[in-house]
Amino acid sequence: MGDHHHGPAKGLSRWLFTTNHKDIGTMYLWFSFSMFILGGAFAMIIRAELFQPGMQLVNPAFFNQMTTLHGLVMVFGAIMPSFVGLANWMIPMMIGAPDMALPRMNNWSFWILPPAFLILASTLFMEGGAPNFGWTFYAPLSTTYAPPSVTYFIFSIHVLGLSSIMGSINIIATVMNMRAPGMTYMKMPLFVWTWLITAFLLVAVMPVLAGAVTMMLMDIHFGTSFFSAAGGGDPVLFQHIFWFFGHPEVYIIILPAFGVVSQIIPTFARKPLFGYDSMVYATAAIAFLSFIVWAHHMYTVGMPVAGELFFMYATMLIAVPTGVKVFNWVTTMWRGAMTFETPMLFCMGFLVLFTIGGFTGLMLSIAPADFQYHDSYFVVAHFHYVMVAGAVFSMSAAVYYWLPKWCGRMYNETMGKTHFWISFVGFNITFFPQHFVGLAGMPRRIPDYALQFADFNMMSSIGAFIYGASQILFLYNVIATIVAGKPTSEAKTWEGAEGLEWTVATPAPYHTFETPPQVR
Amino acid sequence: MLRVSSNPVVDTVVKLASTAVIMFAFVFVVMVPLYNVLCDALGINGKTSGEAYTSVQAGVDESRTVTIQFVATNNEGMPWDFGPSVTMMKVHPGASNDTVFHARNPLPRAMVAQAIPSVSPSRAAAYFHKTECFCFNQQPLDGDSSAEMPLQFIIDRDLPSDIHTITLSYTIFDVTDMVGGSIAAR
Numbered sequence: 001m002g003d004h005h006h007g008p009a010k011g012l013s014r015w016l017f018t019t020n021h022k023d024i025g026t027m028y029l030w031f032s033f034s035m036f037i038l039g040g041a042f043a044m045i046i047r048a049e050l051f052q053p054g055m056q057l058v059n060p061a062f063f064n065q066m067t068t069l070h071g072l073v074m075v076f077g078a079i080m081p082s083f084v085g086l087a088n089w090m091i092p093m094m095i096g097a098p099d100m101a102l103p104r105m106n107n108w109s110f111w112i113l114p115p116a117f118l119i120l121a122s123t124l125f126m127e128g129g130a131p132n133f134g135w136t137f138y139a140p141l142s143t144t145y146a147p148p149s150v151t152y153f154i155f156s157i158h159v160l161g162l163s164s165i166m167g168s169i170n171i172i173a174t175v176m177n178m179r180a181p182g183m184t185y186m187k188m189p190l191f192v193w194t195w196l197i198t199a200f201l202l203v204a205v206m207p208v209l210a211g212a213v214t215m216m217l218m219d220i221h222f223g224t225s226f227f228s229a230a231g232g233g234d235p236v237l238f239q240h241i242f243w244f245f246g247h248p249e250v251y252i253i254i255l256p257a258f259g260v261v262s263q264i265i266p267t268f269a270r271k272p273l274f275g276y277d278s279m280v281y282a283t284a285a286i287a288f289l290s291f292i293v294w295a296h297h298m299y300t301v302g303m304p305v306a307g308e309l310f311f312m313y314a315t316m317l318i319a320v321p322t323g324v325k326v327f328n329w330v331t332t333m334w335r336g337a338m339t340f341e342t343p344m345l346f347c348m349g350f351l352v353l354f355t356i357g358g359f360t361g362l363m364l365s366i367a368p369a370d371f372q373y374h375d376s377y378f379v380v381a382h383f384h385y386v387m388v389a390g391a392v393f394s395m396s397a398a399v400y401y402w403l404p405k406w407c408g409r410m411y412n413e414t415m416g417k418t419h420f421w422i423s424f425v426g427f428n429i430t431f432f433p434q435h436f437v438g439l440a441g442m443p444r445r446i447p448d449y450a451l452q453f454a455d456f457n458m459m460s461s462i463g464a465f466i467y468g469a470s471q472i473l474f475l476y477n478v479i480a481t482i483v484a485g486k487p488t489s490e491a492k493t494w495e496g497a498e499g500l501e502w503t504v505a506t507p508a509p510y511h512t513f514e515t516p517p518q519v520r
Numbered sequence: 521m522l523r524v525s526s527n528p529v530v531d532t533v534v535k536l537a538s539t540a541v542i543m544f545a546f547v548f549v550v551m552v553p554l555y556n557v558l559c560d561a562l563g564i565n566g567k568t569s570g571e572a573y574t575s576v577q578a579g580v581d582e583s584r585t586v587t588i589q590f591v592a593t594n595n596e597g598m599p600w601d602f603g604p605s606v607t608m609m610k611v612h613p614g615a616s617n618d619t620v621f622h623a624r625n626p627l628p629r630a631m632v633a634q635a636i637p638s639v640s641p642s643r644a645a646a647y648f649h650k651t652e653c654f655c656f657n658q659q660p661l662d663g664d665s666s667a668e669m670p671l672q673f674i675i676d677r678d679l680p681s682d683i684h685t686i687t688l689s690y691t692i693f694d695v696t697d698m699v700g701g702s703i704a705a706r
Contacts, residue, residue, distance in 0.1 A: 101529045144596070165540050173532040207540045211547030223698065226552065229595075229636050229691065231698065237555050241547060302642060304562055 007510050016111070019103030020510060021088045024110050026406075028085025029399075031114060033475070035077030036392075038121070040468050042070035047430075047464040050457050053449055063447035064132035065124065071135025075253070076160050077117050079391045083256040084167045086398055087195045089406065091171060093501040093508065094189045096180025096517045101173035109166035116159035123149035134445055136246070139227035139238035143219045150220065154213045161206045168199035168206075175199075180500070182519035186280070189499050190273065193280050194259030197287045201248045201255075204291075209245040212238065236301050243294035251290045254386060255283060257394035258325060261347050263499070264401050265329050268344035269336030270496035275328040282321035282328075289318045299370045308367040315365035319358070326355055341494075342416030346397035349424050350389060357385025360435065375445075378438025384431045396423070396474065403478065404493040408507030409485030415477050422470035429463025572656060573649035573674065580614040581677050588675070591689040592621065598694045600625055600633060600661075605668075613677045621654065621690065624666035633659045635669075635690045644686045647676035658695060 008014045008023065015027060045066050049057050058066070088106065092099055100106045123130040128147035131137065142150060175196045179188070188196075215238075218224040225231025227238045266273045273279065295303060295311045303311075329351055338344070360382040364373055373379060396419070404410050433456035438444075442453045449457065492502045500519070504512045525531045588611055590604035601624040611617050625631050635655040639645040650656075654669035661667055675686070 102533065169533055169536040169540075172536055173529050176532050177528045203536050203540050204543055207542075207544035208547050211544050211551075215547070229693075231693075231695070232636070234555070234559070237552065240555060241551055244551070 017107065019099070019107050021092050021100045021103070021106065022406075022508065022510065024100075024106050025085045025087075025089030027110055028081050028088060028113075031110075032078050032080075032082035032085060035073050035081070035117060036471065037475075039070050039073035039078050040471060042066045042073065043464060044468050046070060047461040049447055050449070051461040052458065053451055053454050055448055058447070060447045061129060061132060064134075064445065065130040067445045068131045068134055068137075069120070069124070072120065072131075073117070074387070075135060075249070076157075077120075079253050079387065079395070080164065081113060082395050083195075083198075083253075083391075084164075084171075086191075086256065086260070086395070086402075087167075087171055090402065090501060091174060091192055091195060092178070093504065093512055094192050094499055095175065095178065095183055096500050096513045096519065097174060097178035098511065098514050098516075100170050101178055102170045105166050106170050109163045109170065112159050113163045116156040116163065119152050119159075120156040123147075123152050126152070136242060137213075137216070138242070139216060139219070139235045143216050143227055146220070151217070154217050157213045158210055161210045164202050164206050168202035171195055171199040172203070180513070180516040180519050186277065187519060189259075190262035190276070190279055191256070191259035194255040194262070194283050197283050198252050198255045201252050201287055201290065205245045205248045205252075208241060209249075212241045212245065215241070236298075239298045239301060240295070243297045244291075246297065247294040248287075248290040250383075250386070251286055253391050255286070257350070257391045258283065260394040260398045260401075261329060261350055264343050264347045264397055265332050266498065267401075267494050267496045268341060268347075269333045269338050271332055271336040272498070273328070274331040274334075275324070278324055279328055282324040285321040286318060289314065289321070293318065296365055296367075296370075299367045300374050312365055312367040316362065319362055322358055326351065326358075337496075341400075342411070342413060342420055343397040343401035345417060345420040346393045346400065349420065350393040350397065353385055353389030353393070353427070357382055357390060360385065373438065375443055376438040377434045377442045377444055380444045381431045381434035381438055384434075388431070389427060393423070396420075399474075399478065401494075402501075403481055404485075404488055405501060405506055405508055407482050407485070408487060408489065409481050410488045410493075411477055411481040411485055415473070415480070419470055419473045419477055422473065423467060426463050426465075426467030426470055430460050430467055431463070433457075433459045433463075572653070573651050579677075580612050582612050584613050584681075585610050586613060586675055586679065586683070587685040588617075589685065589687045590619070590621075591687060593689065593691045595691055595693045598633070598692055599627055600631070600692060600694075601666075602633075602635075602690075602692045611675055613675045613679055616651065616672060616674050618670065618672050620668045620670050622666060622668055623659065623661060623692070625661040625663060628663040630660065630662045631694060631696045633661065633692050634695045635659070635692045638689045638691070640687045640689065641683065644679065644683050647679040647683075648686060648688065649674045649676060655690065 008020065009017070015023065018024060018027075045058060046063065049055075049063055049066075088100065091097075120130075126147075126149040128149060130149055131142070131147065131153045133141035133146060133150075137153075175188070175192055185193075215224070215226040219226055219228060219233075225233040227233050227235050229235070262273055262279060293311055293315045295307060296315045299308055299311070340348075360378070364370055364379065364382060400411060400416050437449075437453045437456045437460075440453065442449050442457075489506050491504065491506055493506065494502075500513075500517060501508075503517065523531055524534045588609045590607055590609075592603045594600065594602055601622075603622060605620045605622060609617060609619065621635075623633070637650075637653070637655050639648050650671065650673045652670055652672035654671065659667070659669060
């Protein structure tokens with residue numbers, strides 16, 4: 001056992017062979033940020049093309065590759081790995097465990113991720129171009145009419161799915177078996193709870209995604225006809241399978257964000273989280289409902305009325321547990337001694353904007369109304385309000401909140417607040433007008449548009465450039481903090497913070513909780 | 521609760537990994553057949569029954585006339601000339617009707633085709649009974665030859681009264697490669 005108390009190894013091998021949850025968490029976070037920049041660059045190309053009507057910069061084929069890769073890279077490369085990184089860093093420290101339950105598998109689940117995205121990005125340079133069928137890769141666009149690079153796309157989905165499944169198995173095994181004595185399930189911090197439930201969702205639906213792309217692979221190369229009417233298959237089947245994965249997927253993205261917000265708001269409201277138990281039950285209820293609402297993404301395929309009604313009511317039902325969460329956060333702040341440091345600003349931005357995204361989601365859930373909204377920019381506005389202002393804002397909040405604990409240096413509060421306000425304003429300038437052009441009939445994934453949408457699109461593009469620039473400021477803030485931030489050694493960075501992670505030294509030592517703490 | 525290992529971590533991992541494998545298999549083993557069963561049972565997607573209908577003598581409802589439109593489409597890369605002999609018929613529910621589709625294989629080699637029907641509005645699919653249809657079987661055709669393919673159908677007397685026009689669409693697919701061996705033996 002002699003090697004128990006050593007520090008990190010030197011050089012590159014530290015990162016290649018590390019089994020330390022903090023190292024792996026750090027790698028996940030940096031990897032996801034680089035993917036965030038890559039996906040953001042694709043978004044900038046999209047918005048530059050849409051700055052004015054008519055074809056400006058890129059040809060339509062390349063535009064389609066950009067919308068596809070932007071979606072894939074942001075969902076699978078930026079948002080999901082960033083929360084896995086956060087889970088790696090924080091879950092062992094929050095439950096008083098020395099490391100993850102399966103440290104070697106942890107190393108592997110990270111290191112297969114960069115090759116997967118290298119393969120995906122390399123399709124850009126292949127003959128016939130990158131995948132161009134949208135991140136939802138509906139058959140037959142992704143089978144009969146797909147570019148040859150689709151096979152590489154399928155392989156990269158397999159690999160990153162494997163990475164997600166291994167990561168979630170690790171998280172569940174850690175949470176179920178490695179909690180400190182006295183840490184009962186109902187004493188776990190909410191971030192741990194939301195991740196536990198998210199991990200179960202991942203284990204259940206990532207294999208379904210793998211199944212869908214495997215069927216595509218067989219249709220393309222091995223003469224089966226799962227999605228081809230020629231051999232008795234059905235393209236609509238693809239949509240059912242995809243969204244059976246895809247709807248739980250959106251909760252996989254947002255539940256850890258809920259967890260982050262539930263950690264941060266009590267700290268800066270200086271009050272315990274209101275309705276802890278109901279938060280746990282609401283999370284579980286959302287996870288359950290996510291499995292029975294998938295067809296609300298496909299109201300227009302020609303379902304029987306009974307089906308439309310079932311999926312409509314089931315979808316509306318999700319507003320109840322989500323409302324419980326939003327009201328609990330608001331009630332936590334009620335009469336709290338609130339201060340507005342950067343993490344809190346991002347959480348409040350989250351609260352306001354995510355709620356707007358939730359309301360537009362409710363509008364989209366109404367089957368008869370959805371026939372107008374379907375595949376329009378209204379949908380684009382809706383899911384960016386929940387994905388960006390939901391997941392990305394909460395991720396930014398998490399970084400500012402825990403960065404002092406990670407590196408022992410304090411970020412510059414003025415710079416952090418500047419990042420927030422530019423993000424907040426830029427985000428709204430980008431996506432709020434998209435509601436209007438969507439309702440007026442502008443379809444999504446389109447490189448050119450009718451003249452009446454020109455003003456709002458230019459506004460949207462300007463907002464996108466502002467929002468994109470604010471993320472460079474984010475990068476600067478993080479690097480400046482790590483390199484030259486004011487050193488801090490207070491165990492509790494924030495006066496109102498609660499939880500085991502604030503009981504360890506700052507910066508967090510390489511090994512923490514080698515002897516488990518006693519939780520009362 | 522079932523325990524597969526005395527080590528609790530191994531126990532959790534084995535259970536979760538099995539769940540993942542089961543979910544992967546679930547897509548192939550359950551979702552695909554379930555989808556087909558549901559489509560059949562609910563009569564959605566305009567899929568008509570793939571088997572011949574045995575008619576029940578219920579009399580012809582001469583008070584009602586339904587327009588039947590025929591549409592023929594070639595799937596991508598299918599070179600046959602394929603189409604209905606008449607594009608439209610007016611029929612009475614309960615009566616037996618005959619029509620033919622003609623097909624010509626312009627290539628010098630023998631081919632096999634499969635026609636896939638679809639009925640619109642899809643609600644009408646359950647009331648469109650085919651007593652004989654070329655779509656029930658694969659259709660072989662020698663090179664540079666043509667054939668008349670019969671269709672015999674009855675519109676159910678219970679067809680909802682708001683449906684006045686039914687479109688029957690056939691898409692013809694080249695399945696020569698799929699039946700490969702058997703055509704050579706013929």
